[in-house]
Amino acid sequence: DSGVTQTPKHLITATGQRVTLRCSPRSGDLSVYWYQQSLDQGLQFLIQYYNGEERAKGNILERFSAQQFPDLHSELNLSSLELGDSALYFCASRSYSGGNTGELFFGEGSRLTVL
């Protein structure tokens, strides 16, 4: 158990719909990262938050948005969904205690299926 919690684990929806994925980082971690993993592909970085502020943006579509709340949990909103958005969405958090080693702790992912 990494300590990172993601909900829901599975989600099936239709094209054009909107969904929200939720992530709670490990206790004490201020950074949250979102990654997308399409079928049999590597992990593509979407966006990163640190203590409520956006810090880095990757290949995130305009239809996608995210935020990090004061209690440090984060939500990834995906709208106007297309078939190609079907993927596993990972949330990860990073600890800076003991020095920044770069290691990310991943949640179990949210599997989104768009029909």
Add this chain to the structure above:
Amino acid sequence: AQTVTQSQPEMSVQEAETVTLSCTYDTSENNYYLFWYKQPPSRQMILVIRQEAYKQQNATENRFSVNFQKAAKSFSLKISDSQLGDTAMYFCALFKLNSGNTPLVFGKGTRLSVIA
């Protein structure tokens, strides 16, 4: 820009044998970390091993070891005494140390099958 390349999409190994997964990377930074993550069929991302670029000694974690060649920008993973539970996707990843909160950059992965 940083890139991570894993040139072997799939590999297989007999149980109890040794296998080496390749990874090359490109970065202009001098201070960075390299990682190997394992993703079994459960889809959980699990850290296997970490290497600090400033350390010449190769990292080792039980049956897992790396061959880090900084000048060649190569970072291979050796799995000794392969076990059925090692069957998974393996991802190589790079982290720039002095760039604040940068994300890990991942390769596309190598699918390893351990055969009984």
